[in-house]
Amino acid sequence: MERRSRGRGGSRGGAGAGFSGLPGSGRQTDFPLRILVQSDMVGAIIGRQGSTIRQITQQTRARVDVHRKDNVGSLEKAITIYGNPDNCTNACRRILEVMQQEANNTNKGEISLKILAHNNLIGRIIGKGGNTIKRIMQDTDTKITVSSINDINSFNLERIITVKGSIENMSKAEALISAKLRQSYENDLQAMAPQSMMFPGLHPMAMMSTSNMGFTSRGSAGFPGGMYGAGPAPYPSMYQSSVPAAQSGGAQGGDTQETTFLYIPNNAVGAIIGTKGTHIRNIIRFSGASVKIAPLEQDRPQDQQTERKVTIVGSPESQWKAQYLIFEKMREEGFVAGTDDVRLTVEILVPSSQVGRIIGKGGQNVRELQRVTGSIIKLPEQGASPPSQDEETTVHIIGPFFSVQSAQRRIRAMVLQAQPLPAGARGGQRGAPSRREPPQQ
Structure with a gap:
């Protein structure tokens, strides 16, 4: 009989390690x-x-x-x-x-x-x-x-x-x-824990799994530049929370699944896919997310299609890792000049009924989100008639990696606060926010 890890692998058959608490919280950290x-x-x-x-x-x-x-x-x-x-x-x-x-x-x-x-x-x-x-x-x-x-x-x-x-x-x-x-x-x-306030609902392990893997964020999204300066990441996915892997699509089970759309230049698609699909398979394996690149539209001239939509489905942690690896590959392949940050457009879906809450009176909420996260956030103007409860609205977020991550997590947290989870209900619908509590500080 063979004993195997329950987690999805990162490096060298990476295991999903248990994590039972932050230092100083009275709970032991399970370090494998x-x-x-x-x-x-x-x-x-x-x-x-x-x-x-x-x-x-x-x-x-x-x-x-x-x-x-x-x-x-x-x-x-x-x-x-x-x-x-x-x-x-x-x-x-x-x-x-x-x-x-x-x-x-x-x-x-x-x-x-x-x-x-x-x-x-x-x-x-x-x-x-x-x-x-x-x-x-x-x-x-x-x-x-x-x-x-x-x-x-x-x-x-x-x-x-x-x-x-x-x-x-x-x-x-x-x-x-x-x-x-x-x-x-x-x-x-312990040093990373306070930064988790920037990313509500996201376990610090996800941040630590990828931060510093080549980015020079210069303090974007409120992070001190030294913590996220160039250099290797602190921890791989072997230290993420133990979550059984779902059998479908590679996305991790146990957490509410979120859907995010990321747009990459059409000429970057080959680099993201890699030779015979090796790179995108590694992204899927490392992150535990489902990652799919849309084909070219048949009814539009190819020279008019400058971007391709990447659909990412997975837990908040999986989203972080998959999106990070795409941003990082873009940087490695030289799709930005010099030391500039890679800036991409990310879209998430929110209930149309919550658009007003995200925008705020006179646009004050969305302006504050942009100020705090360092990203550009675009929402459609609210219509005169109240939207249906079932409708969803696309939120466009543009910026470097840590900025768009912070914006995503904050917007999802705002939606979650406005829509408490009904008793016995389960997450998993398209674009749903994480329903996990933020890490204890």
């Missing part, structure tokens, strides 16, 4: 331990009919997810271990013992421990002048190396920390490395 193992070791780790991994789970009280079917044909597979620090360390040690036994049986010699860590945490593992990693090596009598930064990209944000030594010493080193990673992660999450 992720390791890489040789593919030919996976069978031994799982055991006959899952007996070995079941025993490890029972003995250590940690949850162990082997991503056996991810990255078919690769030489290494990811394993994600969930639980408190001691339980994770004990489970990792048991896996190392199984691997060493298998290596002995097949004359493969010594094994090593490979820990996966997000690139933004690696600097704190290495330390100034290499001091931290040197101290861990001295304290545990191990040799530790870190993979090259050149190995990361938008879909794989993890670096590999390789530890060599005896099983006992590798286990000690893992405990020290994981403690440092966990503390760094919680510090960053």
Whole structure:
């Protein structure tokens, strides 16, 4: 029997990690331990009919997810271990013992421990002048190396920390490395939490999964430029909330599904799709959203069709990631000059009955939204007759990534406040706002 992660993958078979609270909220953050193992070791780790991994789970009280079917044909597979620090360390040690036994049986010699860590945490593992990693090596009598930064990209944000030594010493080193990673992660999450006020209804993990992956937002949408300056993102989708993946369209279940329309230049379509569809498949896999690009209209001359509509369906977190990756690909492909921000048009649907609320008296609400978010927001003028409750109106939002994200979340929150969820009702209709509470501050 194979234990697999419930989450949708990001990098290296990325798992959906549990998240049980913000630091300081009295609830523990569930930070997973992720390791890489040789593919030919996976069978031994799982055991006959899952007996070995079941025993490890029972003995250590940690949850162990082997991503056996991810990255078919690769030489290494990811394993994600969930639980408190001691339980994770004990489970990792048991896996190392199984691997060493298998290596002995097949004359493969010594094994090593490979820990996966997000690139933004690696600097704190290495330390100034290499001091931290040197101290861990001295304290545990191990040799530790870190993979090259050149190995990361938008879909794989993890670096590999390789530890060599005896099983006992590798286990000690893992405990020290994981403690440092966990503390760094919680510090960053605490620093990010206040910014979530800009994005009501969105979990801070979504912001952290993509922020800094190449953007130079210069403080757009109210963010300090240093937090969102150029550089790698803090955390990949492996740290998002554990939400079972829906079977249809790749969108994550559990959250209300939102529909967003994003417009890209017609000459950018090939870059977004990628060779044989590889890039758009990666966007779908990484974000957990459904992403579809509309074909050219047959009844209009091609030279008159300068933009193509991209329909994105998914949870608020999936929307954030999918839209980010499209903006980022546009920047990478040079569709903007120099250091300018990529500016695209995004459309969301709101109940026509709420248009007046969004515009506000004399347009004061929409002007304030534009001021706070830094985006251009266009709504049609209200008609003389009251609209039907069933009608929807398109809101056009134009601007750089963080600006349009902030505008989307704020507008959806305004609609949600005006339309409380009826008892027993379920979300999921087209363009519906998220019905989750904003993160506790």
